[in-house]
Amino acid sequence: MADQKTIYLDHSATTSTDPDVVQAMLPWYSEYYGNPSSLYRLARESRAAIENARKKVASALGAEPEEIYFTSGGTESDNWALIGVAFANRKKGDHIITTAIEHHAILHTCKYLENLGFRVTYLPVDESGKVRIDDLSAAITDKTILVSVMFANNEIGTIQPIKEIGTICRKKGVLFHTDAVQAIGNIPIHVKEMNIDLLSLSAHKFYGPKGIGALYIRKGIRIDGYLHGGGQERKKRAGTENVPGIVGLGVAIEKAILNMDLQIPRIRKLRDYLLERILTEIPHTRLNGDRTDRLPGNINVSFEFIEGESLLLLLDNAGIAASTGSACSSGSLEPSHVLLAIGVPAETAHGSLRLTLGHDNTEEDVEYTLVEIKKAVDRLRTMSPLYADYLKKRSCDV
Numbered sequence: 507m508a509d510q511k512t513i514y515l516d517h518s519a520t521t522s523t524d525p526d527v528v529q530a531m532l533p534w535y536s537e538y539y540g541n542p543s544s545l546y547r548l549a550r551e552s553r554a555a556i557e558n559a560r561k562k563v564a565s566a567l568g569a570e571p572e573e574i575y576f577t578s579g580g581t582e583s584d585n586w587a588l589i590g591v592a593f594a595n596r597k598k599g600d601h602i603i604t605t606a607i608e609h610h611a612i613l614h615t616c617k618y619l620e621n622l623g624f625r626v627t628y629l630p631v632d633e634s635g636k637v638r639i640d641d642l643s644a645a646i647t648d649k650t651i652l653v654s655v656m657f658a659n660n661e662i663g664t665i666q667p668i669k670e671i672g673t674i675c676r677k678k679g680v681l682f683h684t685d686a687v688q689a690i691g692n693i694p695i696h697v698k699e700m701n702i703d704l705l706s707l708s709a710h711k712f713y714g715p716k717g718i719g720a721l722y723i724r725k726g727i728r729i730d731g732y733l734h735g736g737g738q739e740r741k742k743r744a745g746t747e748n749v750p751g752i753v754g755l756g757v758a759i760e761k762a763i764l765n766m767d768l769q770i771p772r773i774r775k776l777r778d779y780l781l782e783r784i785l786t787e788i789p790h791t792r793l794n795g796d797r798t799d800r801l802p803g804n805i806n807v808s809f810e811f812i813e814g815e816s817l818l819l820l821l822d823n824a825g826i827a828a829s830t831g832s833a834c835s836s837g838s839l840e841p842s843h844v845l846l847a848i849g850v851p852a853e854t855a856h857g858s859l860r861l862t863l864g865h866d867n868t869e870e871d872v873e874y875t876l877v878e879i880k881k882a883v884d885r886l887r888t889m890s891p892l893y894a895d896y897l898k899k900r901s902c903d904v
């Protein structure tokens with residue numbers, strides 16, 4: 507069990523489940539357990555709960571309920587969007603465009619499709635992590651069937667010019683998918699106004715349960731079904747529905763949208779304060795990602811002369827949960843593909859720290875974290891031969 511006193515600064519990895527969400531889910535495990543595909547009253551209750559949640563998700567995105575399909579989370583939604591569109595549009599073309607900084611749920615699916623004979627262009631990004639619109643326009647050919655660009659990056663928080671990208675794709679007749687897993691509850695989204703054809707989301711990133719998500723699929727687009735079996739989700743995604751999870755997703759997304767006006771300015775202010783103090787009070791530190799077009803709770807910094815993993819351990823000892831790179835790639839010693847793509851040298855990328863603030867963080871958390879980071883960085887630098895070399899070289903230079 508998590509320590510009661512943990513200061514949790516890893517909200518991009520996952521969030522705690524909101525107590526209101528848990529309460530809303532409970533009856534669907536016990537009292538109302540009917541299979542939504544059956545015909546009696548108990549089953550009809552489950553069906554009604556699913557359709558009610560579908561309306562909530564649709565309303566949060568500016569979509570129609572029949573454009574929302576429930577999945578097991580962000581990874582499945584991303585896989586379905588890419589594979590489903592690729593298979594259904596094979597006759598039209600074999601080319602997909604994405605970016606070098608996507609989540610592995612996109613990048614590894616693209617590799618899978620490349621093995622099947624599809625061609626994928628991985629667009630580079632600028633030093634702030636943004637796609638250049640001219641690069642995108644130039645990459646689209648008459649064989650391009652899909653563009654997939656994430657709404658906001660999970661590591662460096664950079665927000666992409668989604669509306670502009672959607673407009674270009676619509677004009678050129680190419681489908682546009684966005685992985686909005688990190689964006690929901692942080693950035694207002696309207697799929698119609700932004701010309702988005704497919705959008706992935708995942709409940710556990712916005713205080714909902716794990717293992718449940720959705721894919722928005724604009725009405726009328728060509729996409730193959732993903733899981734084959736029963737006729738659930740309008741014959742496109744087979745398998746008995748995760749009714750409690752779907753109910754939880756519905757409540758979580760409704761709350762996420764309602765909370766945005768209240769929480770986002772508060773979280774942004776805490777983040778800005780912590781970030782400014784880190785950058786001004788710890789020398790040899792750089793900010794990764796865009797300064798302004800950035801998820802409100804995201805800090806990603808690199809400290810020269812130290813290892814991010816060692817820093818994480820010291821912070822963990824101090825009761826602070828943070829991350830280096832993304833949660834999915836931690837445990838690997840490869841530098842983050844996102845940091846490399848924005849031009850951070852590999853040694854510097856190894857010294858990176860991601861802090862992602864959320865609803866439960868306070869001013870006290872931020873003050874305590876700053877003190878502990880400064881202590882930990884100091885301690886690691888005094889043990890670092892690279893830092894000792896640097897100091898020696900500097901003293902010779904003066």
Ligand code: PLP
Nearest residue numbers: 579580581609611660685687708
């Ligand atoms: N896409 C992005 C941008 C993410 O940050 C994540 C999770 O970290 C995923 C996809 C995968 O989502 P899930 O954990 O629901 O499979």
